Amino acid sequence: MEKVKVLVVDDSAFMRKLITSFLEEDQRFEIVGIARNGQDAVQKAKLVSPDVITMDVEMPILNGIEALQEIMKSNPIPVVMLSSTTKEGAENTMLAFQYGAVDFITKPSGAISLDLHKVKDDILEKVYYASKVKQEKLRRYSEPLKTSIPYVENCSKIDNKEKVLRKFESKKKLVCIGTSTGGPRALQQVITNLPKDIDAPILIVQHMPPGFTKSLASRLDSLSLLEVKEAEDGEIIQNGVAYIAPGGFHLKVRKVGASLAVQLEQTPPKNGHRPSVDVMFESISKIPDYGKIAVIMTGMGSDGTEGLKTMKSSGDVQCIAESEDTSIVFGMPKSAIASQMVDYVTNLDEISTQITKLLLK
Structure with a gap:
């Protein structure tokens, strides 16, 4: 069985290690790279050609939203965002969907969640299903939406x-x-x-x-x-x-x-x-x-x-x-x-x- 290649992006070394270990324990996945900020993620995505990216929202240099936009512009890859439950985190997650993120996972207790194991099953399931999204469909998905109120005569x-x-x-x-x-x-x-x-x-x-x-x-x-x-x-x-x-x-x-x-x-x-x-x-x-x-x-x-x-x-x-x-x-x-x-x-x-x-x- 061909493994799903994953790029893990988070500014916390601890979080990168946890996410990586969860995925490596599952034989369906292979970690092909890690990145510590959005800029690093954009570069690594080009180098390692992952099937899926897990992307932290809040990062220095280039945050997760900005990195997502860059990746979707050049070579769309399914992205699963990791977000905190703060009001700002929720609003950023909505923006991520606007720019083409496939799904998101909530960090249970903030940016550095010692209890990330609580959402381990979610991470595995959502990363796996994200890998099934075809690039052509993802390309259409990340295009700006149009609003046109329908008119029907009868x-x-x-x-x-x-x-x-x-x-x-x-x-x-x-x-x-x-x-x-x-x-x-x-x-x-x-x-x-x-x-x-x-x-x-x-x-x-x-x-x-x-x-x-x-x-x-x-x-x-x-x-x-x-x-x-x-x-x-x-x-x-x-x-x-x-x-x-x-x-x-x-x-x-x-x-x-x-x-x-x-x-x-x-x-x-x-x-x-x-x-x-x-x-x-x-x-x-x-x-x-x-x-x-x-x-x-x-x-x-x-x-x-x-x-x-x-x-x-x-x-x-x-x-x-x-x-x-x-x-x-x-x-x-x-x-x-x-x-x-x-x-x-x-x-x-x-x-x-x-x-x-x-x-x-």
Whole structure:
């Protein structure tokens, strides 16, 4: 088996040693270089041609964000960022996604984390999956995103599913989106291309630890016509607002009179995730009198598939899955498509248009 070649970048010798030892213990990986700052990383990337780079965010001379930009400009390589949980660290992580980082790992206790072993499994899994991202896809992924609000004349022009959609179209709507690896950038593509007066609330589960979802919501809010916020327990959900599940909490929905309200829970993770797409979908399946639009985008694993099956068995649901061509990691969409519960397989840049079509009456 050909090993995944990894370049480890961190300004702390201790952190470099820890990350290197974790990877070397796994026979899938080979360390082909280490670098102690961003400038060193850019040079080493050219010399050793790694399959994946682990990149610290905060470094001297050239920081991780600046190094990432340089690498993506010249010869794109999958990069997994390592970030602290500070507000600045979270904001820098969002920038890293903007410039083409595939994924990130949170250092448990700051820049020099003596307890990095707590995220060892995350490091191994995310570096491995990052190595599977093809360069051509990465090149497209790192290009600037475009915003273009879709205009659709008539929902009946979607395709030949008018009869299936007729009952769906007569109901109030609810949009629910699940994503993981590559998700922050995918969400930016979709959410920023939805109109301000969208006639439905949007509920989002993005696999992220506590401390990062607020920065994600703030960034998307600053770029979007509609309001984007981190969901709060008990708030009544409104049309034209996108609610992102806070890291560490499951997002559910419950009826409050004629309205719907957010319900946040710290019940155990489901299949290793909290928030979980399955938990959100299963909760939404219990809400009557709504047409539901479920969207499953790029990500590792199969989160969302079981919840989608529950939704499909209990109400009017139309499901959109991101295509393999645009998914950074074709795990979650692939699993959903294999369940035969998906109605539309769509490239990322067309998902917002498909949502808008389904919302029009």
